[in-house]
Amino acid sequence: MARVLTPRTEDYPRWYQDVIAKAQLAENGPVRGTMVIRPTGYALWERMQAELDSRIKAAGAENAYFPLFIPEAYLTREAEHVEGFSPELAVVTHAGGKQLAEPVVVRPTSETVIGESMAKWVSSYRDLPLLLNQWANVVRWELRPRVFLRTSEFLWQEGHTAHATEADARAYARKILHETYEDFMVNVLAIPVVVGRKTAAERFAGGTNTLTLEAMTGDGKALQMGTSHELGQNFARAFDISYSSAAGTVEHAWTTSWGVSTRMLGGLIMCHGDDQGLRVPPRLAPIQAYVMVVKDGDGVREAATKLRDALRDAGVRVALDDRVETPFGRRAVDAELKGYPVRVEVGPRDLADGNAVVVRRRDGGKTPTPVADVVGAVRAALDADQQALYDEATAFRESRTTEVATLAEAIEAAAEGWVRVPWSAVGEAGEAKANQSAVSVRCLLRADGSVPDAEDEPDLYAILARSY
Amino acid sequence: MARVLTPRTEDYPRWYQDVIAKAQLAENGPVRGTMVIRPTGYALWERMQAELDSRIKAAGAENAYFPLFIPEAYLTREAEHVEGFSPELAVVTHAGGKQLAEPVVVRPTSETVIGESMAKWVSSYRDLPLLLNQWANVVRWELRPRVFLRTSEFLWQEGHTAHATEADARAYARKILHETYEDFMVNVLAIPVVVGRKTAAERFAGGTNTLTLEAMTGDGKALQMGTSHELGQNFARAFDISYSSAAGTVEHAWTTSWGVSTRMLGGLIMCHGDDQGLRVPPRLAPIQAYVMVVKDGDGVREAATKLRDALRDAGVRVALDDRVETPFGRRAVDAELKGYPVRVEVGPRDLADGNAVVVRRRDGGKTPTPVADVVGAVRAALDADQQALYDEATAFRESRTTEVATLAEAIEAAAEGWVRVPWSAVGEAGEAKANQSAVSVRCLLRADGSVPDAEDEPDLYAILARSY
Structure with a gap:
């Protein structure tokens, strides 16, 4: 078979571009730095949106829409x-x-328009918490764009909330971090994100605390998949978001903000992709099972259509490919590129034996399966491979994470992967030094892996890495 | 009770603004012509999106995303x-x-970016039809903005498709018109749209045929709720969307485009709103049943919570309002403003008799109902009022539509509502004359109400009206 993609070991950035082009996920737009998200890529984004949106609503936030255009003066407010x-x-x-x-x-x-609105909408403690979310496009001009990872326009959700107390705001920022983002990334994207606290240097400007979710990419770097910020009263002071308390005093609210973007599509590709293309975790996959007519023959189309229907009735997201005028090999390569978790190949030879072939994208395993058992086999494969992709990514992350004791060792080891080093061995000065070698502190963690409440807690660990 | 809204008969435009402000649907944004869509308004838009999106996908179109920014040169192409x-x-x-x-x-x-992409993605007849849709914000600077109806930025979906033959393109434009748009507007929005063909003067620039869905507003004007265009080969020629046919010749594709926008929110308000506020058709409503604790008392909260749960279990979209610290009257007025189809009021007095009160927003009818029967009563009310709103709007439209024989009569009658007049009595010259009196030809129809294939078919009727 002709080589479809540049192998990852040969040129990782090139492999990434190849996957995006060949799997028809996206293309560059006509204005530099913009992207066209093609149907295959956009279907992934829609699934991400649906899974996140239900979690965001479960966390009590309501969607709204704020204008694309902002008066220049607003941006000088803060x-x-x-x-x-x-x-x-x-x-x-x-x-x-x-x-x-x-x-x-x-x-x-x-942020600024929402701040203005919040100031109007909040007057009493009864108006709090005010929990808003928006799905929208935003623009940040990029001089070195890379599709999904850094584009001048991208799609995201931005949550903005206002609370009566610091404790409420802190709890909500954590709730989104764990129940919305971490739950989604771990259980749907099958990405074993490390969840921690940013250092003061890496923190969102104007915030008091930035919490982050970091994924390891296939080349051992880090990719920030999402953030949840506590903004203290800074933002409420800048926009005058104040409320009269039950006691009758006027107080500034405590606010949070949190967001994830189409950058997660880049994370998905780089965490699970292999030299044959994308591997989409079953729970995310817009198409979980791809039923293919290998070629026409006695009862083949009929059997494939029945399998498609049976899978659909069993709650599997399924598509039928009966384009026999296109060579089967080409269609199979395309299905691998697009990363459909399971293929069900129905051809005259296997069907004569009463079989279809169940092919698992994760490891390429092919199992001739009696037609009557296909639905069960597909469901079992989807469950198993959701877990297996997570386990594989976790094992990879662990194999590429080094534990060291000093800053010098950390900077050296970060050339190969992630590094776990006592934060006391790094500190602000060490962080600046690491930055000079293009290594950054991704986040701080407690020894037990939980998220610290402050940077100066004792016995914290730092994760250092190169990053996207 | 104090007057909450300007009555429609007193000042219809003012009533419209009042509803939007008091029901907290939207506000003006800080940049003139832009809008902030508040959670109550955005939830309506999300329900519209969900209902339309499933119909668009059922019609075979795939969602994609194209960039916000377009090179200026693209717009000189056509x-x-x-x-x-x-x-x-x-x-x-x-x-x-x-x-x-x-x-x-x-x-x-x-349109232009999608045209460029289509030209790249289509090469063979096997690539056709190419059926694309996008949900996005667009900007058209408005000098006389009005929230939802005409804003400098609005949200919409735009479908763009390319086909191998004129017949295919024509059939697809009709499919979207009837199966996606008309089905949604009639069966979900409960708006009896008139579906017809635009005249050459009203047709989309560059198209060969514009099909339209027109709603009557509460002041007897017309509001264009959506359009589906056949573009012939004009657009394919401008962007060089061509394909090699099965016979080996190179041909230009035939394209269509179609869209609906946040303008439909204006239509919803103006078709169903009354002097108490919005009336949301049950199938659209994000909240179909609004369970209210009237005030605290023996078992009241518990009964209300149980009713909320029972309604949810029965598949009703339901919310519980137990904010007894806010006066009940204020909450009830707010529920009317927001147009929840059914309220279930649970208070100590009725509950002592084993009852809750089921209040229907459509006609204000209040029925004390044994608690055990509430779920059934709510479901029956939702079904009945979905139909009743449609019937009411249809009866209103008919009562405000006059049948006349001449242009002069038509222009005069259009001051009061819609006019049905033989197209032969109007013609191009008559249309221009009507326009001078701010009356336009909304669409052309056959005598049996079906959509004409051409403007010069015999015995067509024209609908004339003032419009938004």
């Missing part, structure tokens, strides 16, 4: 914030056929 | 098209901290 964004802003200067009196900015986040 | 849009375009001239070499336009539609 000075620290603007400094972070201004080189990334896209500015509309002309509209309605003439120059605008005041230019407007294309939202890099809706 | 001259007729640009002429229609240029005063409406928002232009980004600065990004990445400097002036762009080539300004980019914020998409007024993704």
Whole structure:
């Protein structure tokens, strides 16, 4: 079989680009840094959205929509914030056929508009907590774009909440971190994210605490998959989000924000992809079982159609490929590229023996299976491979994580993978030094793996790595 | 009870604004012409999306995402098209901290980018039909914005398809018109849309046929709720979407496009709203039954919670309001404003008799109902009121539609409502004359109400009206 993709060991970035192109996930858009998300890629994003959205709603947040355009003045409201964004802003200067009196900015986040709205909508403690979420496109101009990982426009969800107390805000930021994001990433994406606390240097500007979920990519780097921020009262002060308490005093609210984006598609590719293409975890997969007519023959189409129907009735997301005018080999390669978890191949030879062939994308295993047993075999394979992908990714992460005692060792070992090192051996100065070698502190963890409440807790570990 | 809304008969536009503000559906955004869609309004949009999206997928179209930014040059590709849009375009001239070499336009539609992509993705007849859809925000600068009806940024779906033959394209544009849009509007929105063909003057620029769905608003005007266009080969020629046929010749494809937007939220308000606020048809309603604790008392909260659970178990979308610290009257007015189809009021007095009160939003009817019968009563009310809202809107439309024989009568009668007049009595010249009186031809219909294949079919009727 001709080589379809550049092998990962030969050129990992090239492999990544190849998968995106050959699996028809996305393409570059006509304006530099933008992307066209093709149906195969967008179906993955829709599944991510559906799984996340139900968890976000279960956490009590309500969806809303805020405008694409923001008055330039809004972004000077919170000075620290603007400094972070201004080189990334896209500015509309002309509209309605003439120059605008005041230019407007294309939202890099809706934080400021949402802050303004919150200030209007909150007056009493009874209005709190106010739990908002938005699914939208945002723009941050990228000079070195890479599809899904860094694009000038991307799709995301941004949650913004306001609470009466610091404890409530803290608890909510954690709830989203664990019950929404970690649960989704572990149980749907099958990605063993490490969940920890960012250092002060890596923290979101204007926040008091950034919590992060970090995935290991197939080349041993780290990819930040999502963040949940506590913003203290900083943001509420900047936008005057205040409320009258039950005692009658006027107080500033405590706010949080949290987001994940189409960047997760990059994480999905890099965590589970192999040299044949994408491997989509069954619980995420828009198509879990791909029933293929190998070629026409006695009762083949009929048997394939019945299997498609039986799988659908059993609750499996299934598609039928009966395009026999396209060579089977080409279709099979395409199915591997797209990473459908299970293929059910129905051809005249096997069918004469009463069999279809169940092919598992995870390990390529092919099992001739009596037609009557196919539904059960497919369901068992989907369950097993959801777990197996997670276990494989966990084993890989562990095999590429080194435990060291000093900063010098950490920087050296980070060339090969992740490093676990006592935070006391790094510190702020060590962090700056690591950065000079393109190594960053991904997060801080307690010895038992739980998330610290503060950077200066004793006996914390830091995860250092190169990152995307 | 104090007056909450301006009555419709007193000032219809003011009533419309009042409903949007008081029911907390939306607000103006900080940049003129933009809107903030609040959770109550956005939940309606999400339900519209879900119902439409499943119908769009059933019609075989796949979702994808195309970039927000379009090179200015793309919009000069199809001259007729640009002429229609240029005063409406928002232009980004600065990004990445400097002036762009080539300004980019914020998409007024993704038509041109999708055309470019289609040209790349289609090469053989085997690639056809190509059926794409996108959910996205678009920008068309508005000098006289009105929330939901005309905003500088709005949310929509735009479908774009390419076919091998004119017959296929024509059939698909009709399929979307009837099976996706009409089915949704009639059966979910409970709006008796009139479905017809636009005249040449009202047709989408560059298209060969525009099919439309028109709703009557509470003030007897017309609101275009959606359109489905046949574009012939015009668009395929402009973007070079061509394919090699089975016979080996190279042919241009035949394309369609079709869209509906957040404008439908305006239609929903104006078709079903009354002087107490919104009335949401049960099949659309994010909250179908609103269980209210009237005030605390023996077993009241427990009974309300049990009813909430029983309704949820019966498949009803339900919410519990136990905020007894807010006066009941205020909460009831708010529930009316938001148009929940059914309220279930649970208070100590009725409960002592074993009853809860089932209140129907459509006609305000209140029925004390034994607690054990509430689920059945709610389900019956939801079914009945879905139909009753449709029937009411149909009766209203008929009562405000006049049949006349001449153009002069038509223009006069259009001051009060819709007019049905033989198209032969209007014609192109008559249409221009009607336009001078702010009356437009909404669509052409056959005598039996079906959609004509051509403007010059004999015995067509025209619907004339003032419009939004």
